[in-house]
Amino acid sequence: MELFWHRRDLRIADNVGLAAAADRGKAAGVFVFDPDVLDHASDVRVRRLLDGLAVLRDAYRDRESDLLVARGDPESVLPSLADGLDADRVVWNRDYTGLARERDAAVRRALDSAGIAREAHHDAVLHEPGSIRTNAGDPYSVYTYYWRKWTDRETDPPAATPDSADFLDAEALRAAVGAEDGASTDARTDGGVAADRVAVGDLPAPGDLGFSEADAEVGLAGTEAARDRLDAFLSEAVFAYGKDRDYPSREATSRMSAFLKYGEIGVREAYEATERAMETAESSDRPEEHVESIEEFQQQLAWREFYAQVLYHNPEVVTANYKTYEEGIEWRDDSEEIAAWKRGETGYPIVDAGMRQLREEAFMHNRVRMIVASFLTKDLLADWRHGYEHFRERLADHDTANDNGGWQWAASTGTDAQPYFRIFNPMTQGERYDPEAAYIKEYVPEMRGLDADLIHEWHELSTTQRANAAPEYPAPIVDHSERREEALEMYKRARGEDPEE
DNA sequence: AGGCTGTTTCC
DNA sequence: GAAACAGCC
Numbered sequence: 001m002e003l004f005w006h007r008r009d010l011r012i013a014d015n016v017g018l019a020a021a022a023d024r025g026k027a028a029g030v031f032v033f034d035p036d037v038l039d040h041a042s043d044v045r046v047r048r049l050l051d052g053l054a055v056l057r058d059a060y061r062d063r064e065s066d067l068l069v070a071r072g073d074p075e076s077v078l079p080s081l082a083d084g085l086d087a088d089r090v091v092w093n094r095d096y097t098g099l100a101r102e103r104d105a106a107v108r109r110a111l112d113s114a115g116i117a118r119e120a121h122h123d124a125v126l127h128e129p130g131s132i133r134t135n136a137g138d139p140y141s142v143y144t145y146y147w148r149k150w151t152d153r154e155t156d157p158p159a160a161t162p163d164s165a166d167f168l169d170a171e172a173l174r175a176a177v178g179a180e181d182g183a184s185t186d187a188r189t190d191g192g193v194a195a196d197r198v199a200v201g202d203l204p205a206p207g208d209l210g211f212s213e214a215d216a217e218v219g220l221a222g223t224e225a226a227r228d229r230l231d232a233f234l235s236e237a238v239f240a241y242g243k244d245r246d247y248p249s250r251e252a253t254s255r256m257s258a259f260l261k262y263g264e265i266g267v268r269e270a271y272e273a274t275e276r277a278m279e280t281a282e283s284s285d286r287p288e289e290h291v292e293s294i295e296e297f298q299q300q301l302a303w304r305e306f307y308a309q310v311l312y313h314n315p316e317v318v319t320a321n322y323k324t325y326e327e328g329i330e331w332r333d334d335s336e337e338i339a340a341w342k343r344g345e346t347g348y349p350i351v352d353a354g355m356r357q358l359r360e361e362a363f364m365h366n367r368v369r370m371i372v373a374s375f376l377t378k379d380l381l382a383d384w385r386h387g388y389e390h391f392r393e394r395l396a397d398h399d400t401a402n403d404n405g406g407w408q409w410a411a412s413t414g415t416d417a418q419p420y421f422r423i424f425n426p427m428t429q430g431e432r433y434d435p436e437a438a439y440i441k442e443y444v445p446e447m448r449g450l451d452a453d454l455i456h457e458w459h460e461l462s463t464t465q466r467a468n469a470a471p472e473y474p475a476p477i478v479d480h481s482e483r484r485e486e487a488l489e490m491y492k493r494a495r496g497e498d499p500e501e
Numbered sequence: 502a503g504g505c506t507g508t509t510t511c512c
Numbered sequence: 513g514a515a516a517c518a519g520c521c
Contacts, residue, residue, distance in 0.1 A: 424504080425505090484504090
């Protein structure tokens with residue numbers, strides 16, 4: 001039999017490694033709660049992970065098998081589990097972040113010295129890091145060129161979905177790992193998975209892992225929810241995606257990010273669905289912009305893979321600037337301003353709406369992510385790492401490569417051919433992308449009774465006007481045009497130029 | 502995946 | 513006087 005190690009691929013369908021394992025013999029699936037990974041987790045992401053694992057576990061149960069749940073260092077858990085199961089091989093799908101690669105190297109060494117075969121598969125992206133390069137053989141650092149090659153390339157079809165016959169049944173799993181029969185999963189109160197044993201289908205509660213219950217709604221988890229969401233999106237909303245995606249109140253985006261982050265849907269399956277939608281649009285009387293709209297959505301999948309390969313080739317950017325400045329950037333890093341940003345109390349309505357959406361829903365619309373990131377780095381002149389850390393804490397869909405790429409882009413330290421243009425005007429952005437202030441009013445209740453015009457002019461109202469309009473909502477904590485000038489000077493100094501010139 | 506400023510154009 | 517545009521950072 002073969003032991004398949006689930007990591008960021010909480011699904012049975014379109015799972016390349018699992019399909020390969022099941023193709024050769026009976027497979028068993030395991031998830032390992034790794035203390036080194038949990039060190040970087042948060043309440044909302046543990047909640048979201050456990051939700052995804054519960055659905056995965058049920059998918060195994062539907063196939064008369066179950067999900068093995070272990071806790072400990074994978075390099076010690078996996079060899080002993082593989083030995084206990086008498087597994088022929090341990091199989092997994094590659095993960096491209098630096099931490100994951102170090103962990104996987106340690107697991108490879110441990111399995112090799114235990115004499116257990118292992119196999120890693122290309123699954124998480126359509127086009128693996130390293131496979132798309134410039135004609136000179138270098139990795140791409142400019143998205144537009146990367147996209148051209150990405151979209152021209154042939155893609156693999158979805159991997160086969162194993163069925164009951166492909167899995168070791170639940171009884172055999174219990175016998176092999178010595179778990180007591182009928183171990184209950186949901187009503188368990190005795191501390192969850194013990195460190196010294198492997199449970200069969202028995203998932204811990206957040207408290208068992210050292211986390212608190214999430215204070216945000218994390219959204220639905222699992223393959224079926226992902227497919228429902230994608231089908232609904234591709235059947236109608238995607239045709240307006242190009243036109244509407246930047247307007248946060250229109251809910252025009254796919255909301256697939258968390259499903260993709262946890263691998264509850266395979267990227268081949270998702271991409272194939274977009275290709276089918278494209279064919280349908282072309283063969284019906286859809287206008288040209290509807291077809292182009294689908295391609296714009298495909299571009300989002302390409303951005304995900306672009307940043308995955310940036311991180312793969314530059315693992316140090318998790319903590320270091322991608323673009324180095326001669327003199328280094330002297331961030332202002334005012335802790336009270338950063339705290340106001342996190343609370344959603346900056347006095348810039350679109351910024352505060354986004355930060356409050358993040359707190360309530362563990363999600364933020366992507367246009368607003370860019371606005372709040374520009375505000376933190378260019379208006380508060382705070383180091384992007386403060387923002388990245390906060391997103392990592394609060395976003396259910398947090399993905400190291402995507403979030404790091406996005407933050408460094410916003411901070412002018414990332415992969416951007418024109419980094420010095422990226423200072424957003426938070427009022428202009430609010431006016432342009434939330435003209436009716438519908439998004440703002442949804443998340444900033446203090447402003448619900450106000451005219452949109454008044455909301456977009458908040459920064460230039462008098463104290464009296466503000467007190468009359470929305471007494472509970474703060475005045476702007478900084479002056480955008482002053483801070484804009486300061487930001488330009490800060491970057492000039494960082495480049496070693498005289499800010500007076 | 503922009504914004505600012507000065508200038509021209511259009512009511 | 514607003515809106516569109518160009519040039520520039």
